Amino acid sequence: xxxxxxxxxxxxxxxxxxxxxxxxxxxxxxxxxxxxxxxxxxxxxxxxxxxxxxxxxxxxxxxxxxxxxxxxxxxxxxxxxxxxxxxxxxxxxxxxxxxxxxxxxxxxxxxxxxxxxxxxxxxxxxxxxxxxxxxxxxxxxxxxxxxxxxxxxxxxxxxxxxxxxxxxxxxxxxxxxxxxxxxxxxxxxxxxxxxxxxxxxxxxxxxxxxxxxxxxxxxxxxxxxxxxxxxxxxxxxxxxxxxxxxxxxxxxxxxxxxxxxxxxxxxxxxxxxxxxxxxxxxxxxxxxxxxxxxxxxxxxxxxxxxxxxxxxxxxxxxxxxxxxxxxxxxxxxxxxxxxxxxxxxxxxxxxxxxxxxxxxxxxxxxxxxxxxxxxxxxxxxxxxxxxxxxxxxxxxxxxxxxxxxxxxxxxxxxxxxxxxxxxxxxxxxxxxxxxxxxxxxxxxxxxxxxxxxxxxxxxxxxxxxxxxxxxxxxxxxxxxxxxxxxxxxxxxxxxxxxxxxxxxxxxxxxxxxxxxxxx
Amino acid sequence: xxxxxxxxxxxxxxxxxxxxxxxxxxxxxxxxxxxxxxxxxxxxxxxxxxxxxxxxxxxxxxxxxxxxxxxxxxxxxxxxxxxxxxxxxxxxxxxxxxxxxxxxxxxxxxxxxxxxxxxxxxxxxxxxxxxxxxxxxxxxxxxxxxxxxxxxxxxxxxxxxxxxxxxxxxxxxxxxxxxxxxxxxxxxxxxxxxxxxxxxxxxxxxxxxxxxxxxxxxxxxxxxxxxxxxxxxxxxxxxxxxxxxxxxxxxxxxxxxxxxxxxxxxxxxxxxxxxxxxxxxxxxxxxxxxxxxxxxxxxxxxxxxxxxxxxxxxxxxxxxxxxxxxxxxxxxxxxxxxxxxxxxxxxxxxxxxxxxxxxxxxxxxxxxxxxxxxxxxxxxxxxxxxxxxxxxxxxxxxxxxxxxxxxxxxxxxxxxxxxxxxxxxxxxxxxxxxxxxxxxxxxxxxxxxxxxxxxxxxxxxxxxxxxxxxxxxxx
Numbered sequence: 001x002x003x004x005x006x007x008x009x010x011x012x013x014x015x016x017x018x019x020x021x022x023x024x025x026x027x028x029x030x031x032x033x034x035x036x037x038x039x040x041x042x043x044x045x046x047x048x049x050x051x052x053x054x055x056x057x058x059x060x061x062x063x064x065x066x067x068x069x070x071x072x073x074x075x076x077x078x079x080x081x082x083x084x085x086x087x088x089x090x091x092x093x094x095x096x097x098x099x100x101x102x103x104x105x106x107x108x109x110x111x112x113x114x115x116x117x118x119x120x121x122x123x124x125x126x127x128x129x130x131x132x133x134x135x136x137x138x139x140x141x142x143x144x145x146x147x148x149x150x151x152x153x154x155x156x157x158x159x160x161x162x163x164x165x166x167x168x169x170x171x172x173x174x175x176x177x178x179x180x181x182x183x184x185x186x187x188x189x190x191x192x193x194x195x196x197x198x199x200x201x202x203x204x205x206x207x208x209x210x211x212x213x214x215x216x217x218x219x220x221x222x223x224x225x226x227x228x229x230x231x232x233x234x235x236x237x238x239x240x241x242x243x244x245x246x247x248x249x250x251x252x253x254x255x256x257x258x259x260x261x262x263x264x265x266x267x268x269x270x271x272x273x274x275x276x277x278x279x280x281x282x283x284x285x286x287x288x289x290x291x292x293x294x295x296x297x298x299x300x301x302x303x304x305x306x307x308x309x310x311x312x313x314x315x316x317x318x319x320x321x322x323x324x325x326x327x328x329x330x331x332x333x334x335x336x337x338x339x340x341x342x343x344x345x346x347x348x349x350x351x352x353x354x355x356x357x358x359x360x361x362x363x364x365x366x367x368x369x370x371x372x373x374x375x376x377x378x379x380x381x382x383x384x385x386x387x388x389x390x391x392x393x394x395x396x397x398x399x400x401x402x403x404x405x406x407x408x409x410x411x412x413x414x415x416x417x418x419x420x421x422x423x424x425x426x427x428x429x430x431x432x433x434x435x436x437x438x439x440x441x442x443x444x445x446x447x448x449x450x451x452x453x454x455x456x457x458x459x460x461x462x463x464x465x466x467x468x469x470x471x472x473x474x475x476x477x478x479x480x481x482x483x484x485x486x487x488x489x490x491x492x493x494x495x496x497x498x499x500x501x502x503x504x505x506x507x508x509x510x511x512x513x514x515x516x517x518x519x
Numbered sequence: 520x521x522x523x524x525x526x527x528x529x530x531x532x533x534x535x536x537x538x539x540x541x542x543x544x545x546x547x548x549x550x551x552x553x554x555x556x557x558x559x560x561x562x563x564x565x566x567x568x569x570x571x572x573x574x575x576x577x578x579x580x581x582x583x584x585x586x587x588x589x590x591x592x593x594x595x596x597x598x599x600x601x602x603x604x605x606x607x608x609x610x611x612x613x614x615x616x617x618x619x620x621x622x623x624x625x626x627x628x629x630x631x632x633x634x635x636x637x638x639x640x641x642x643x644x645x646x647x648x649x650x651x652x653x654x655x656x657x658x659x660x661x662x663x664x665x666x667x668x669x670x671x672x673x674x675x676x677x678x679x680x681x682x683x684x685x686x687x688x689x690x691x692x693x694x695x696x697x698x699x700x701x702x703x704x705x706x707x708x709x710x711x712x713x714x715x716x717x718x719x720x721x722x723x724x725x726x727x728x729x730x731x732x733x734x735x736x737x738x739x740x741x742x743x744x745x746x747x748x749x750x751x752x753x754x755x756x757x758x759x760x761x762x763x764x765x766x767x768x769x770x771x772x773x774x775x776x777x778x779x780x781x782x783x784x785x786x787x788x789x790x791x792x793x794x795x796x797x798x799x800x801x802x803x804x805x806x807x808x809x810x811x812x813x814x815x816x817x818x819x820x821x822x823x824x825x826x827x828x829x830x831x832x833x834x835x836x837x838x839x840x841x842x843x844x845x846x847x848x849x850x851x852x853x854x855x856x857x858x859x860x861x862x863x864x865x866x867x868x869x870x871x872x873x874x875x876x877x878x879x880x881x882x883x884x885x886x887x888x889x890x891x892x893x894x895x896x897x898x899x900x901x902x903x904x905x906x907x908x909x910x911x912x913x914x915x916x917x918x919x920x921x922x923x924x925x926x927x928x929x930x931x932x933x934x935x936x937x938x939x940x941x942x943x944x945x946x947x948x949x950x951x952x953x954x955x956x957x958x959x960x961x962x963x964x965x966x967x968x969x970x971x972x973x974x975x976x977x978x979x980x981x982x983x984x985x986x987x988x989x990x991x992x993x994x
Contacts, residue, residue, distance in 0.1 A: 009976070011558075011559070011560040011561065011951075013539055013540050013541065015540050016540065016541065038565075039565075060564055060565040060566070061561050061564075061565030062560055062561060062564050062565045062951065100912075100915060101558055101912050101915070101916065102555055102556070102557050102558060103557065103558050103559070103560070103916060103919050103950060103952055104557060104559070104919055104949075104950045104952075105536060105538065105557060106919070107557070107918070107919045108536040108555050108557050109536070110918070111555060112534055112536065112553065112555055114534050115534045115535065115536045115555070116528055116531055116533065116534050116535075117528070117533055117534065117535045117536070118535070118536045118537075118538065119535055119536070119537045119538070119539070119543050119544070119554075120538045120539060121537075121538070121539030121540045121543060122538055122539045122559060123561075126561060126562070126570070129562075129573065129574070130538055130559075134536070138524075139536065140524075140525070140528055144539065144540070144543070145539070161520070163524065164521045164522050164523060164524040164525065165524050165525070166525055166528070177528065177529075177533060178528075178529060178531075178532075178533055180533050180547060180550050180552050181546065181550065182543070182547070183543055183546075187550070218529075219529065239520065240520060240522050240525065241525075243520050243522045243525075244522040244525035244526055244529070247522065247523075247526050248526060248529055250529070441546040441549075441550075442542070442543070442546070482549075
């Protein structure tokens with residue numbers, strides 16, 4: 001039984017629709033379902049799968065399509081009714097703004113003339129036009145959207161520079177402005193550390209860890225991943241962010257985090273930090289830290305960047321260390337985690353939702369063990385031919401585009417990772433599973449709980465095969481996050497996961513376990 | 520590097536506008552931050568070619584001052600002062616009118632493409648005019664090529680539904696006292712079986728004749744006594760009395776009767792004739808429509824032909840096509856097939872009986888009343904979803920696509936905010952928001968009449984094509 005419903009002129013955000021799509025698909029008796037806008041791509045897809053045909057002739061990207069196939073008429077009707085109900089939730093939520101519906105940026109400025117920030121997560125092809133309008137109206141911009149060209153990014157950042165406004169992005173997932181978390185960000189205690197980051201989860205990990213070290217932050221400015229990497233963009237937003245933090249009386253310590261920048265950009269950034277005169281911590285992920293010099297401090301990992309900044313903030317000397325726990329306790333954990341492993345278990349499997357966290361683990365393992373397969377690998381030979389299948393040592397970033405076609409980001413919808421965990425569970429060669437758990441706004445309401453069953457099953461399967469699966473995790477989050485960091489930790493520990501205080505420590509521990517396994 | 524704006528932001532309370540995933544706004548609200556959600560839609564109704572052209576506007580703006588041109592057009596609309604000055608026959612009043620010419624609603628259309636109601640009205644009109652003896656002859660004559668068909672709009676005229684105007688029909692003559700241009704419309708025939716819905720039976724023609732021989736001369740005499748009628752003032756009043764001037768004209772008709780009654784009774788005419796006139800006016804809530812329409816036409820015509828202006832100066836339908844015109848391209852039509860109306864039906868009728876969208880009455884929306892003033896007409900909110908709040912939202916939404924607010928036409932429920940005025944085609948395309956249009960629904964067969972009323976979604980293509988023409992003209 002199939003039914004197709006077309007609602008003309010009803011635009012919905014794609015992530016919202018993907019979540020509804022999943023709920024509809026999960027209804028008992030539904031064999032297939034698509035809830036999407038009538039874009040060319042979606043129409044072709046629907047026709048190819050045979051889920052809809054003539055019903056969707058002439059639809060536009062403004063028309064909503066609900067196509068359901070199910071075991072009976074009743075099931076299909078019920079599924080369509082459910083989809084409508086879920087869609088209506090949006091309509092009622094739309095009655096915010098004091099009952100006034102707003103249809104454009106200009107319309108919004110009529111209603112809230114004091115607006116100072118635009119958050120834009122529209123499809124990439126449409127976003128730049130709206131960004132321009134926002135900047136021209138004097139609004140700072142957080143551009144969450146991806147699929148924005150480098151040329152557009154340069155144009156938008158130049159405009160932002162001309163206007164002296166923030167243009168965080170594109171593909172900027174995280175920022176904290178005036179203590180308020182934007183998009184994917186955590187509720188971090190206020191303090192005197194200002195962070196500028198060209199990496200979303202890197203920024204999350206550093207700000208959360210700063211709180212764990214007993215300090216707090218002023219601002220967390222995102223720049224978008226290409227800001228420093230691409231010489232043509234030239235670190236425009238990074239340099240503006242540093243300049244603003246330099247001028248900000250509330251900021252006493254500056255932290256900069258980025259994937260390896262273009263050489264001439266790195267020079268500019270370091271120079272700018274030097275000129276701030278404020279103690280500044282730099283972490284270029286995967287690059288050997290430089291030597292401390294004047295007000296500049298170089299950190300070797302995300303946790304260290306946070307630790308150094310916290311120490312500077314508190315006027316203490318940073319104590320370099322690997323683990324929070326004593327060595328003896330770590331040794332005990334390693335012993336416990338390895339003693340029941342079978343001889344067939346030999347590989348690490350890192351299943352990450354945070355891109356920078358995945359990189360941190362990948363770079364460490366690649367340096368220490370070598371030959372790590374990953375979709376984020378710079379060495380092409382080690383990009384797995386099938387992204388959905390692990391090869392030997394594999395560490396994947398499940399938030400990467402290759403995994404998110406037609407699915408929400410795994411931080412929003414943990415089912416992507418859950419599916420992958422279940423696949424990995426069948427592999428008797430897996431020894432250690434390394435995970436991140438990212439809390440905060442934007443993330444799922446219970447990212448640990450959502451994958452707990454699959455983790456328990458994976459452990460059981462390994463035990464049934466006469467082995468032991470070690471699961472090592474860390475939680476990126478704070479006490480202020482709505483997901484409850486303590487409950488999250490308890491859940492993971494209840495099924496025997498090792499929960500480390502940071503991604504660096506989790507990765508290091510996983511590495512030590514692997515070394516022991518290899519012996 | 521000047522980053523003072525960023526440092527200023529650090530000292531302010533955040534106030535966010537969110538475009539896209541709504542939960543980002545909800546999260547901020549949870550943190551006590553003011554965040555408004557924009558109900559964003561892809562520009563140009565998702566048409567990629569048109570959306571791509573939007574980027575050319577930046578370059579065009581360096582060559583011509585679109586904003587100034589539109590401001591000028593909006594000011595002309597705001598300053599327009601439509602005034603009823605006389606009643607006369609179409610042949611004598613309307614420029615270019617001739618015996619073998621029939622004016623019709625909407626964009627140009629040939630006999631072979633005419634909709635049911637239009638064909639019926641043409642047949643009736645030819646017999647009424649004495650150009651054909653029988654209905655069969657009329658049909659042959661209409662198809663013969665001896666009769667010319669031209670849009671009312673090309674003659675300063677507007678007509679509801681089929682909008683057929685023939686040589687002998689009496690018409691209202693209005694003058695824009697600010698700019699001197701004139702406009703015309705027939706007198707409203709009432710409800711039921713009437714020519715504008717394509718009915719052409721003997722009773723229809725008999726009534727038209729009575730309008731020609733009795734109604735029009737009597738009203739003309741009364742109007743002469745009364746003096747010119749300031750329509751701007753009356754429209755301002757009806758908006759505060761629950762009319763929007765398109766689908767609801769009860770207050771307007773009442774006010775018209777009130778204005779005329781003292782003079783009608785003074786006329787040296789048989790009492791029964793005057794009684795019949797007053798009864799006729801009283802029985803037809805929509806009598807005022809044929810005054811609100813030419814008023815709108817009179818206002819907007821003065822804003823046509825402004826170089827660089829993307830203001831919409833016409834929206835009109837003929838039951839076959841929906842057509843619009845834009846200020847900077849003058850009399851050029853941009854058309855698309857007329858859509859069906861989403862409406863409520865009179866007892867005994869359903870959507871299956873409906874003809875596609877028809878009539879020049881969308882001239883009211885073009886100047887910012889009708890559907891644009893929905894918030895002023897709570898009595899007819901059923902057409903827009905059922906609640907007065909829905910009606911408020913319709914009007915509020917129209918501010919997104921208009922250049923300015925009317926200085927005189929105001930809406931009490933919006934704190935006397937002026938009606939959304941000066942529809943900007945660039946804004947329509949950019950925001951993907953179409954004009955809100957109220958309308959009556961004609962039966963698809965000639966001669967049955969009105970079957971319902973509701974809302975029509977104007978075809979995106981008209982606006983996209985006009986936008987394309989704008990970009991081409993100034994690139």
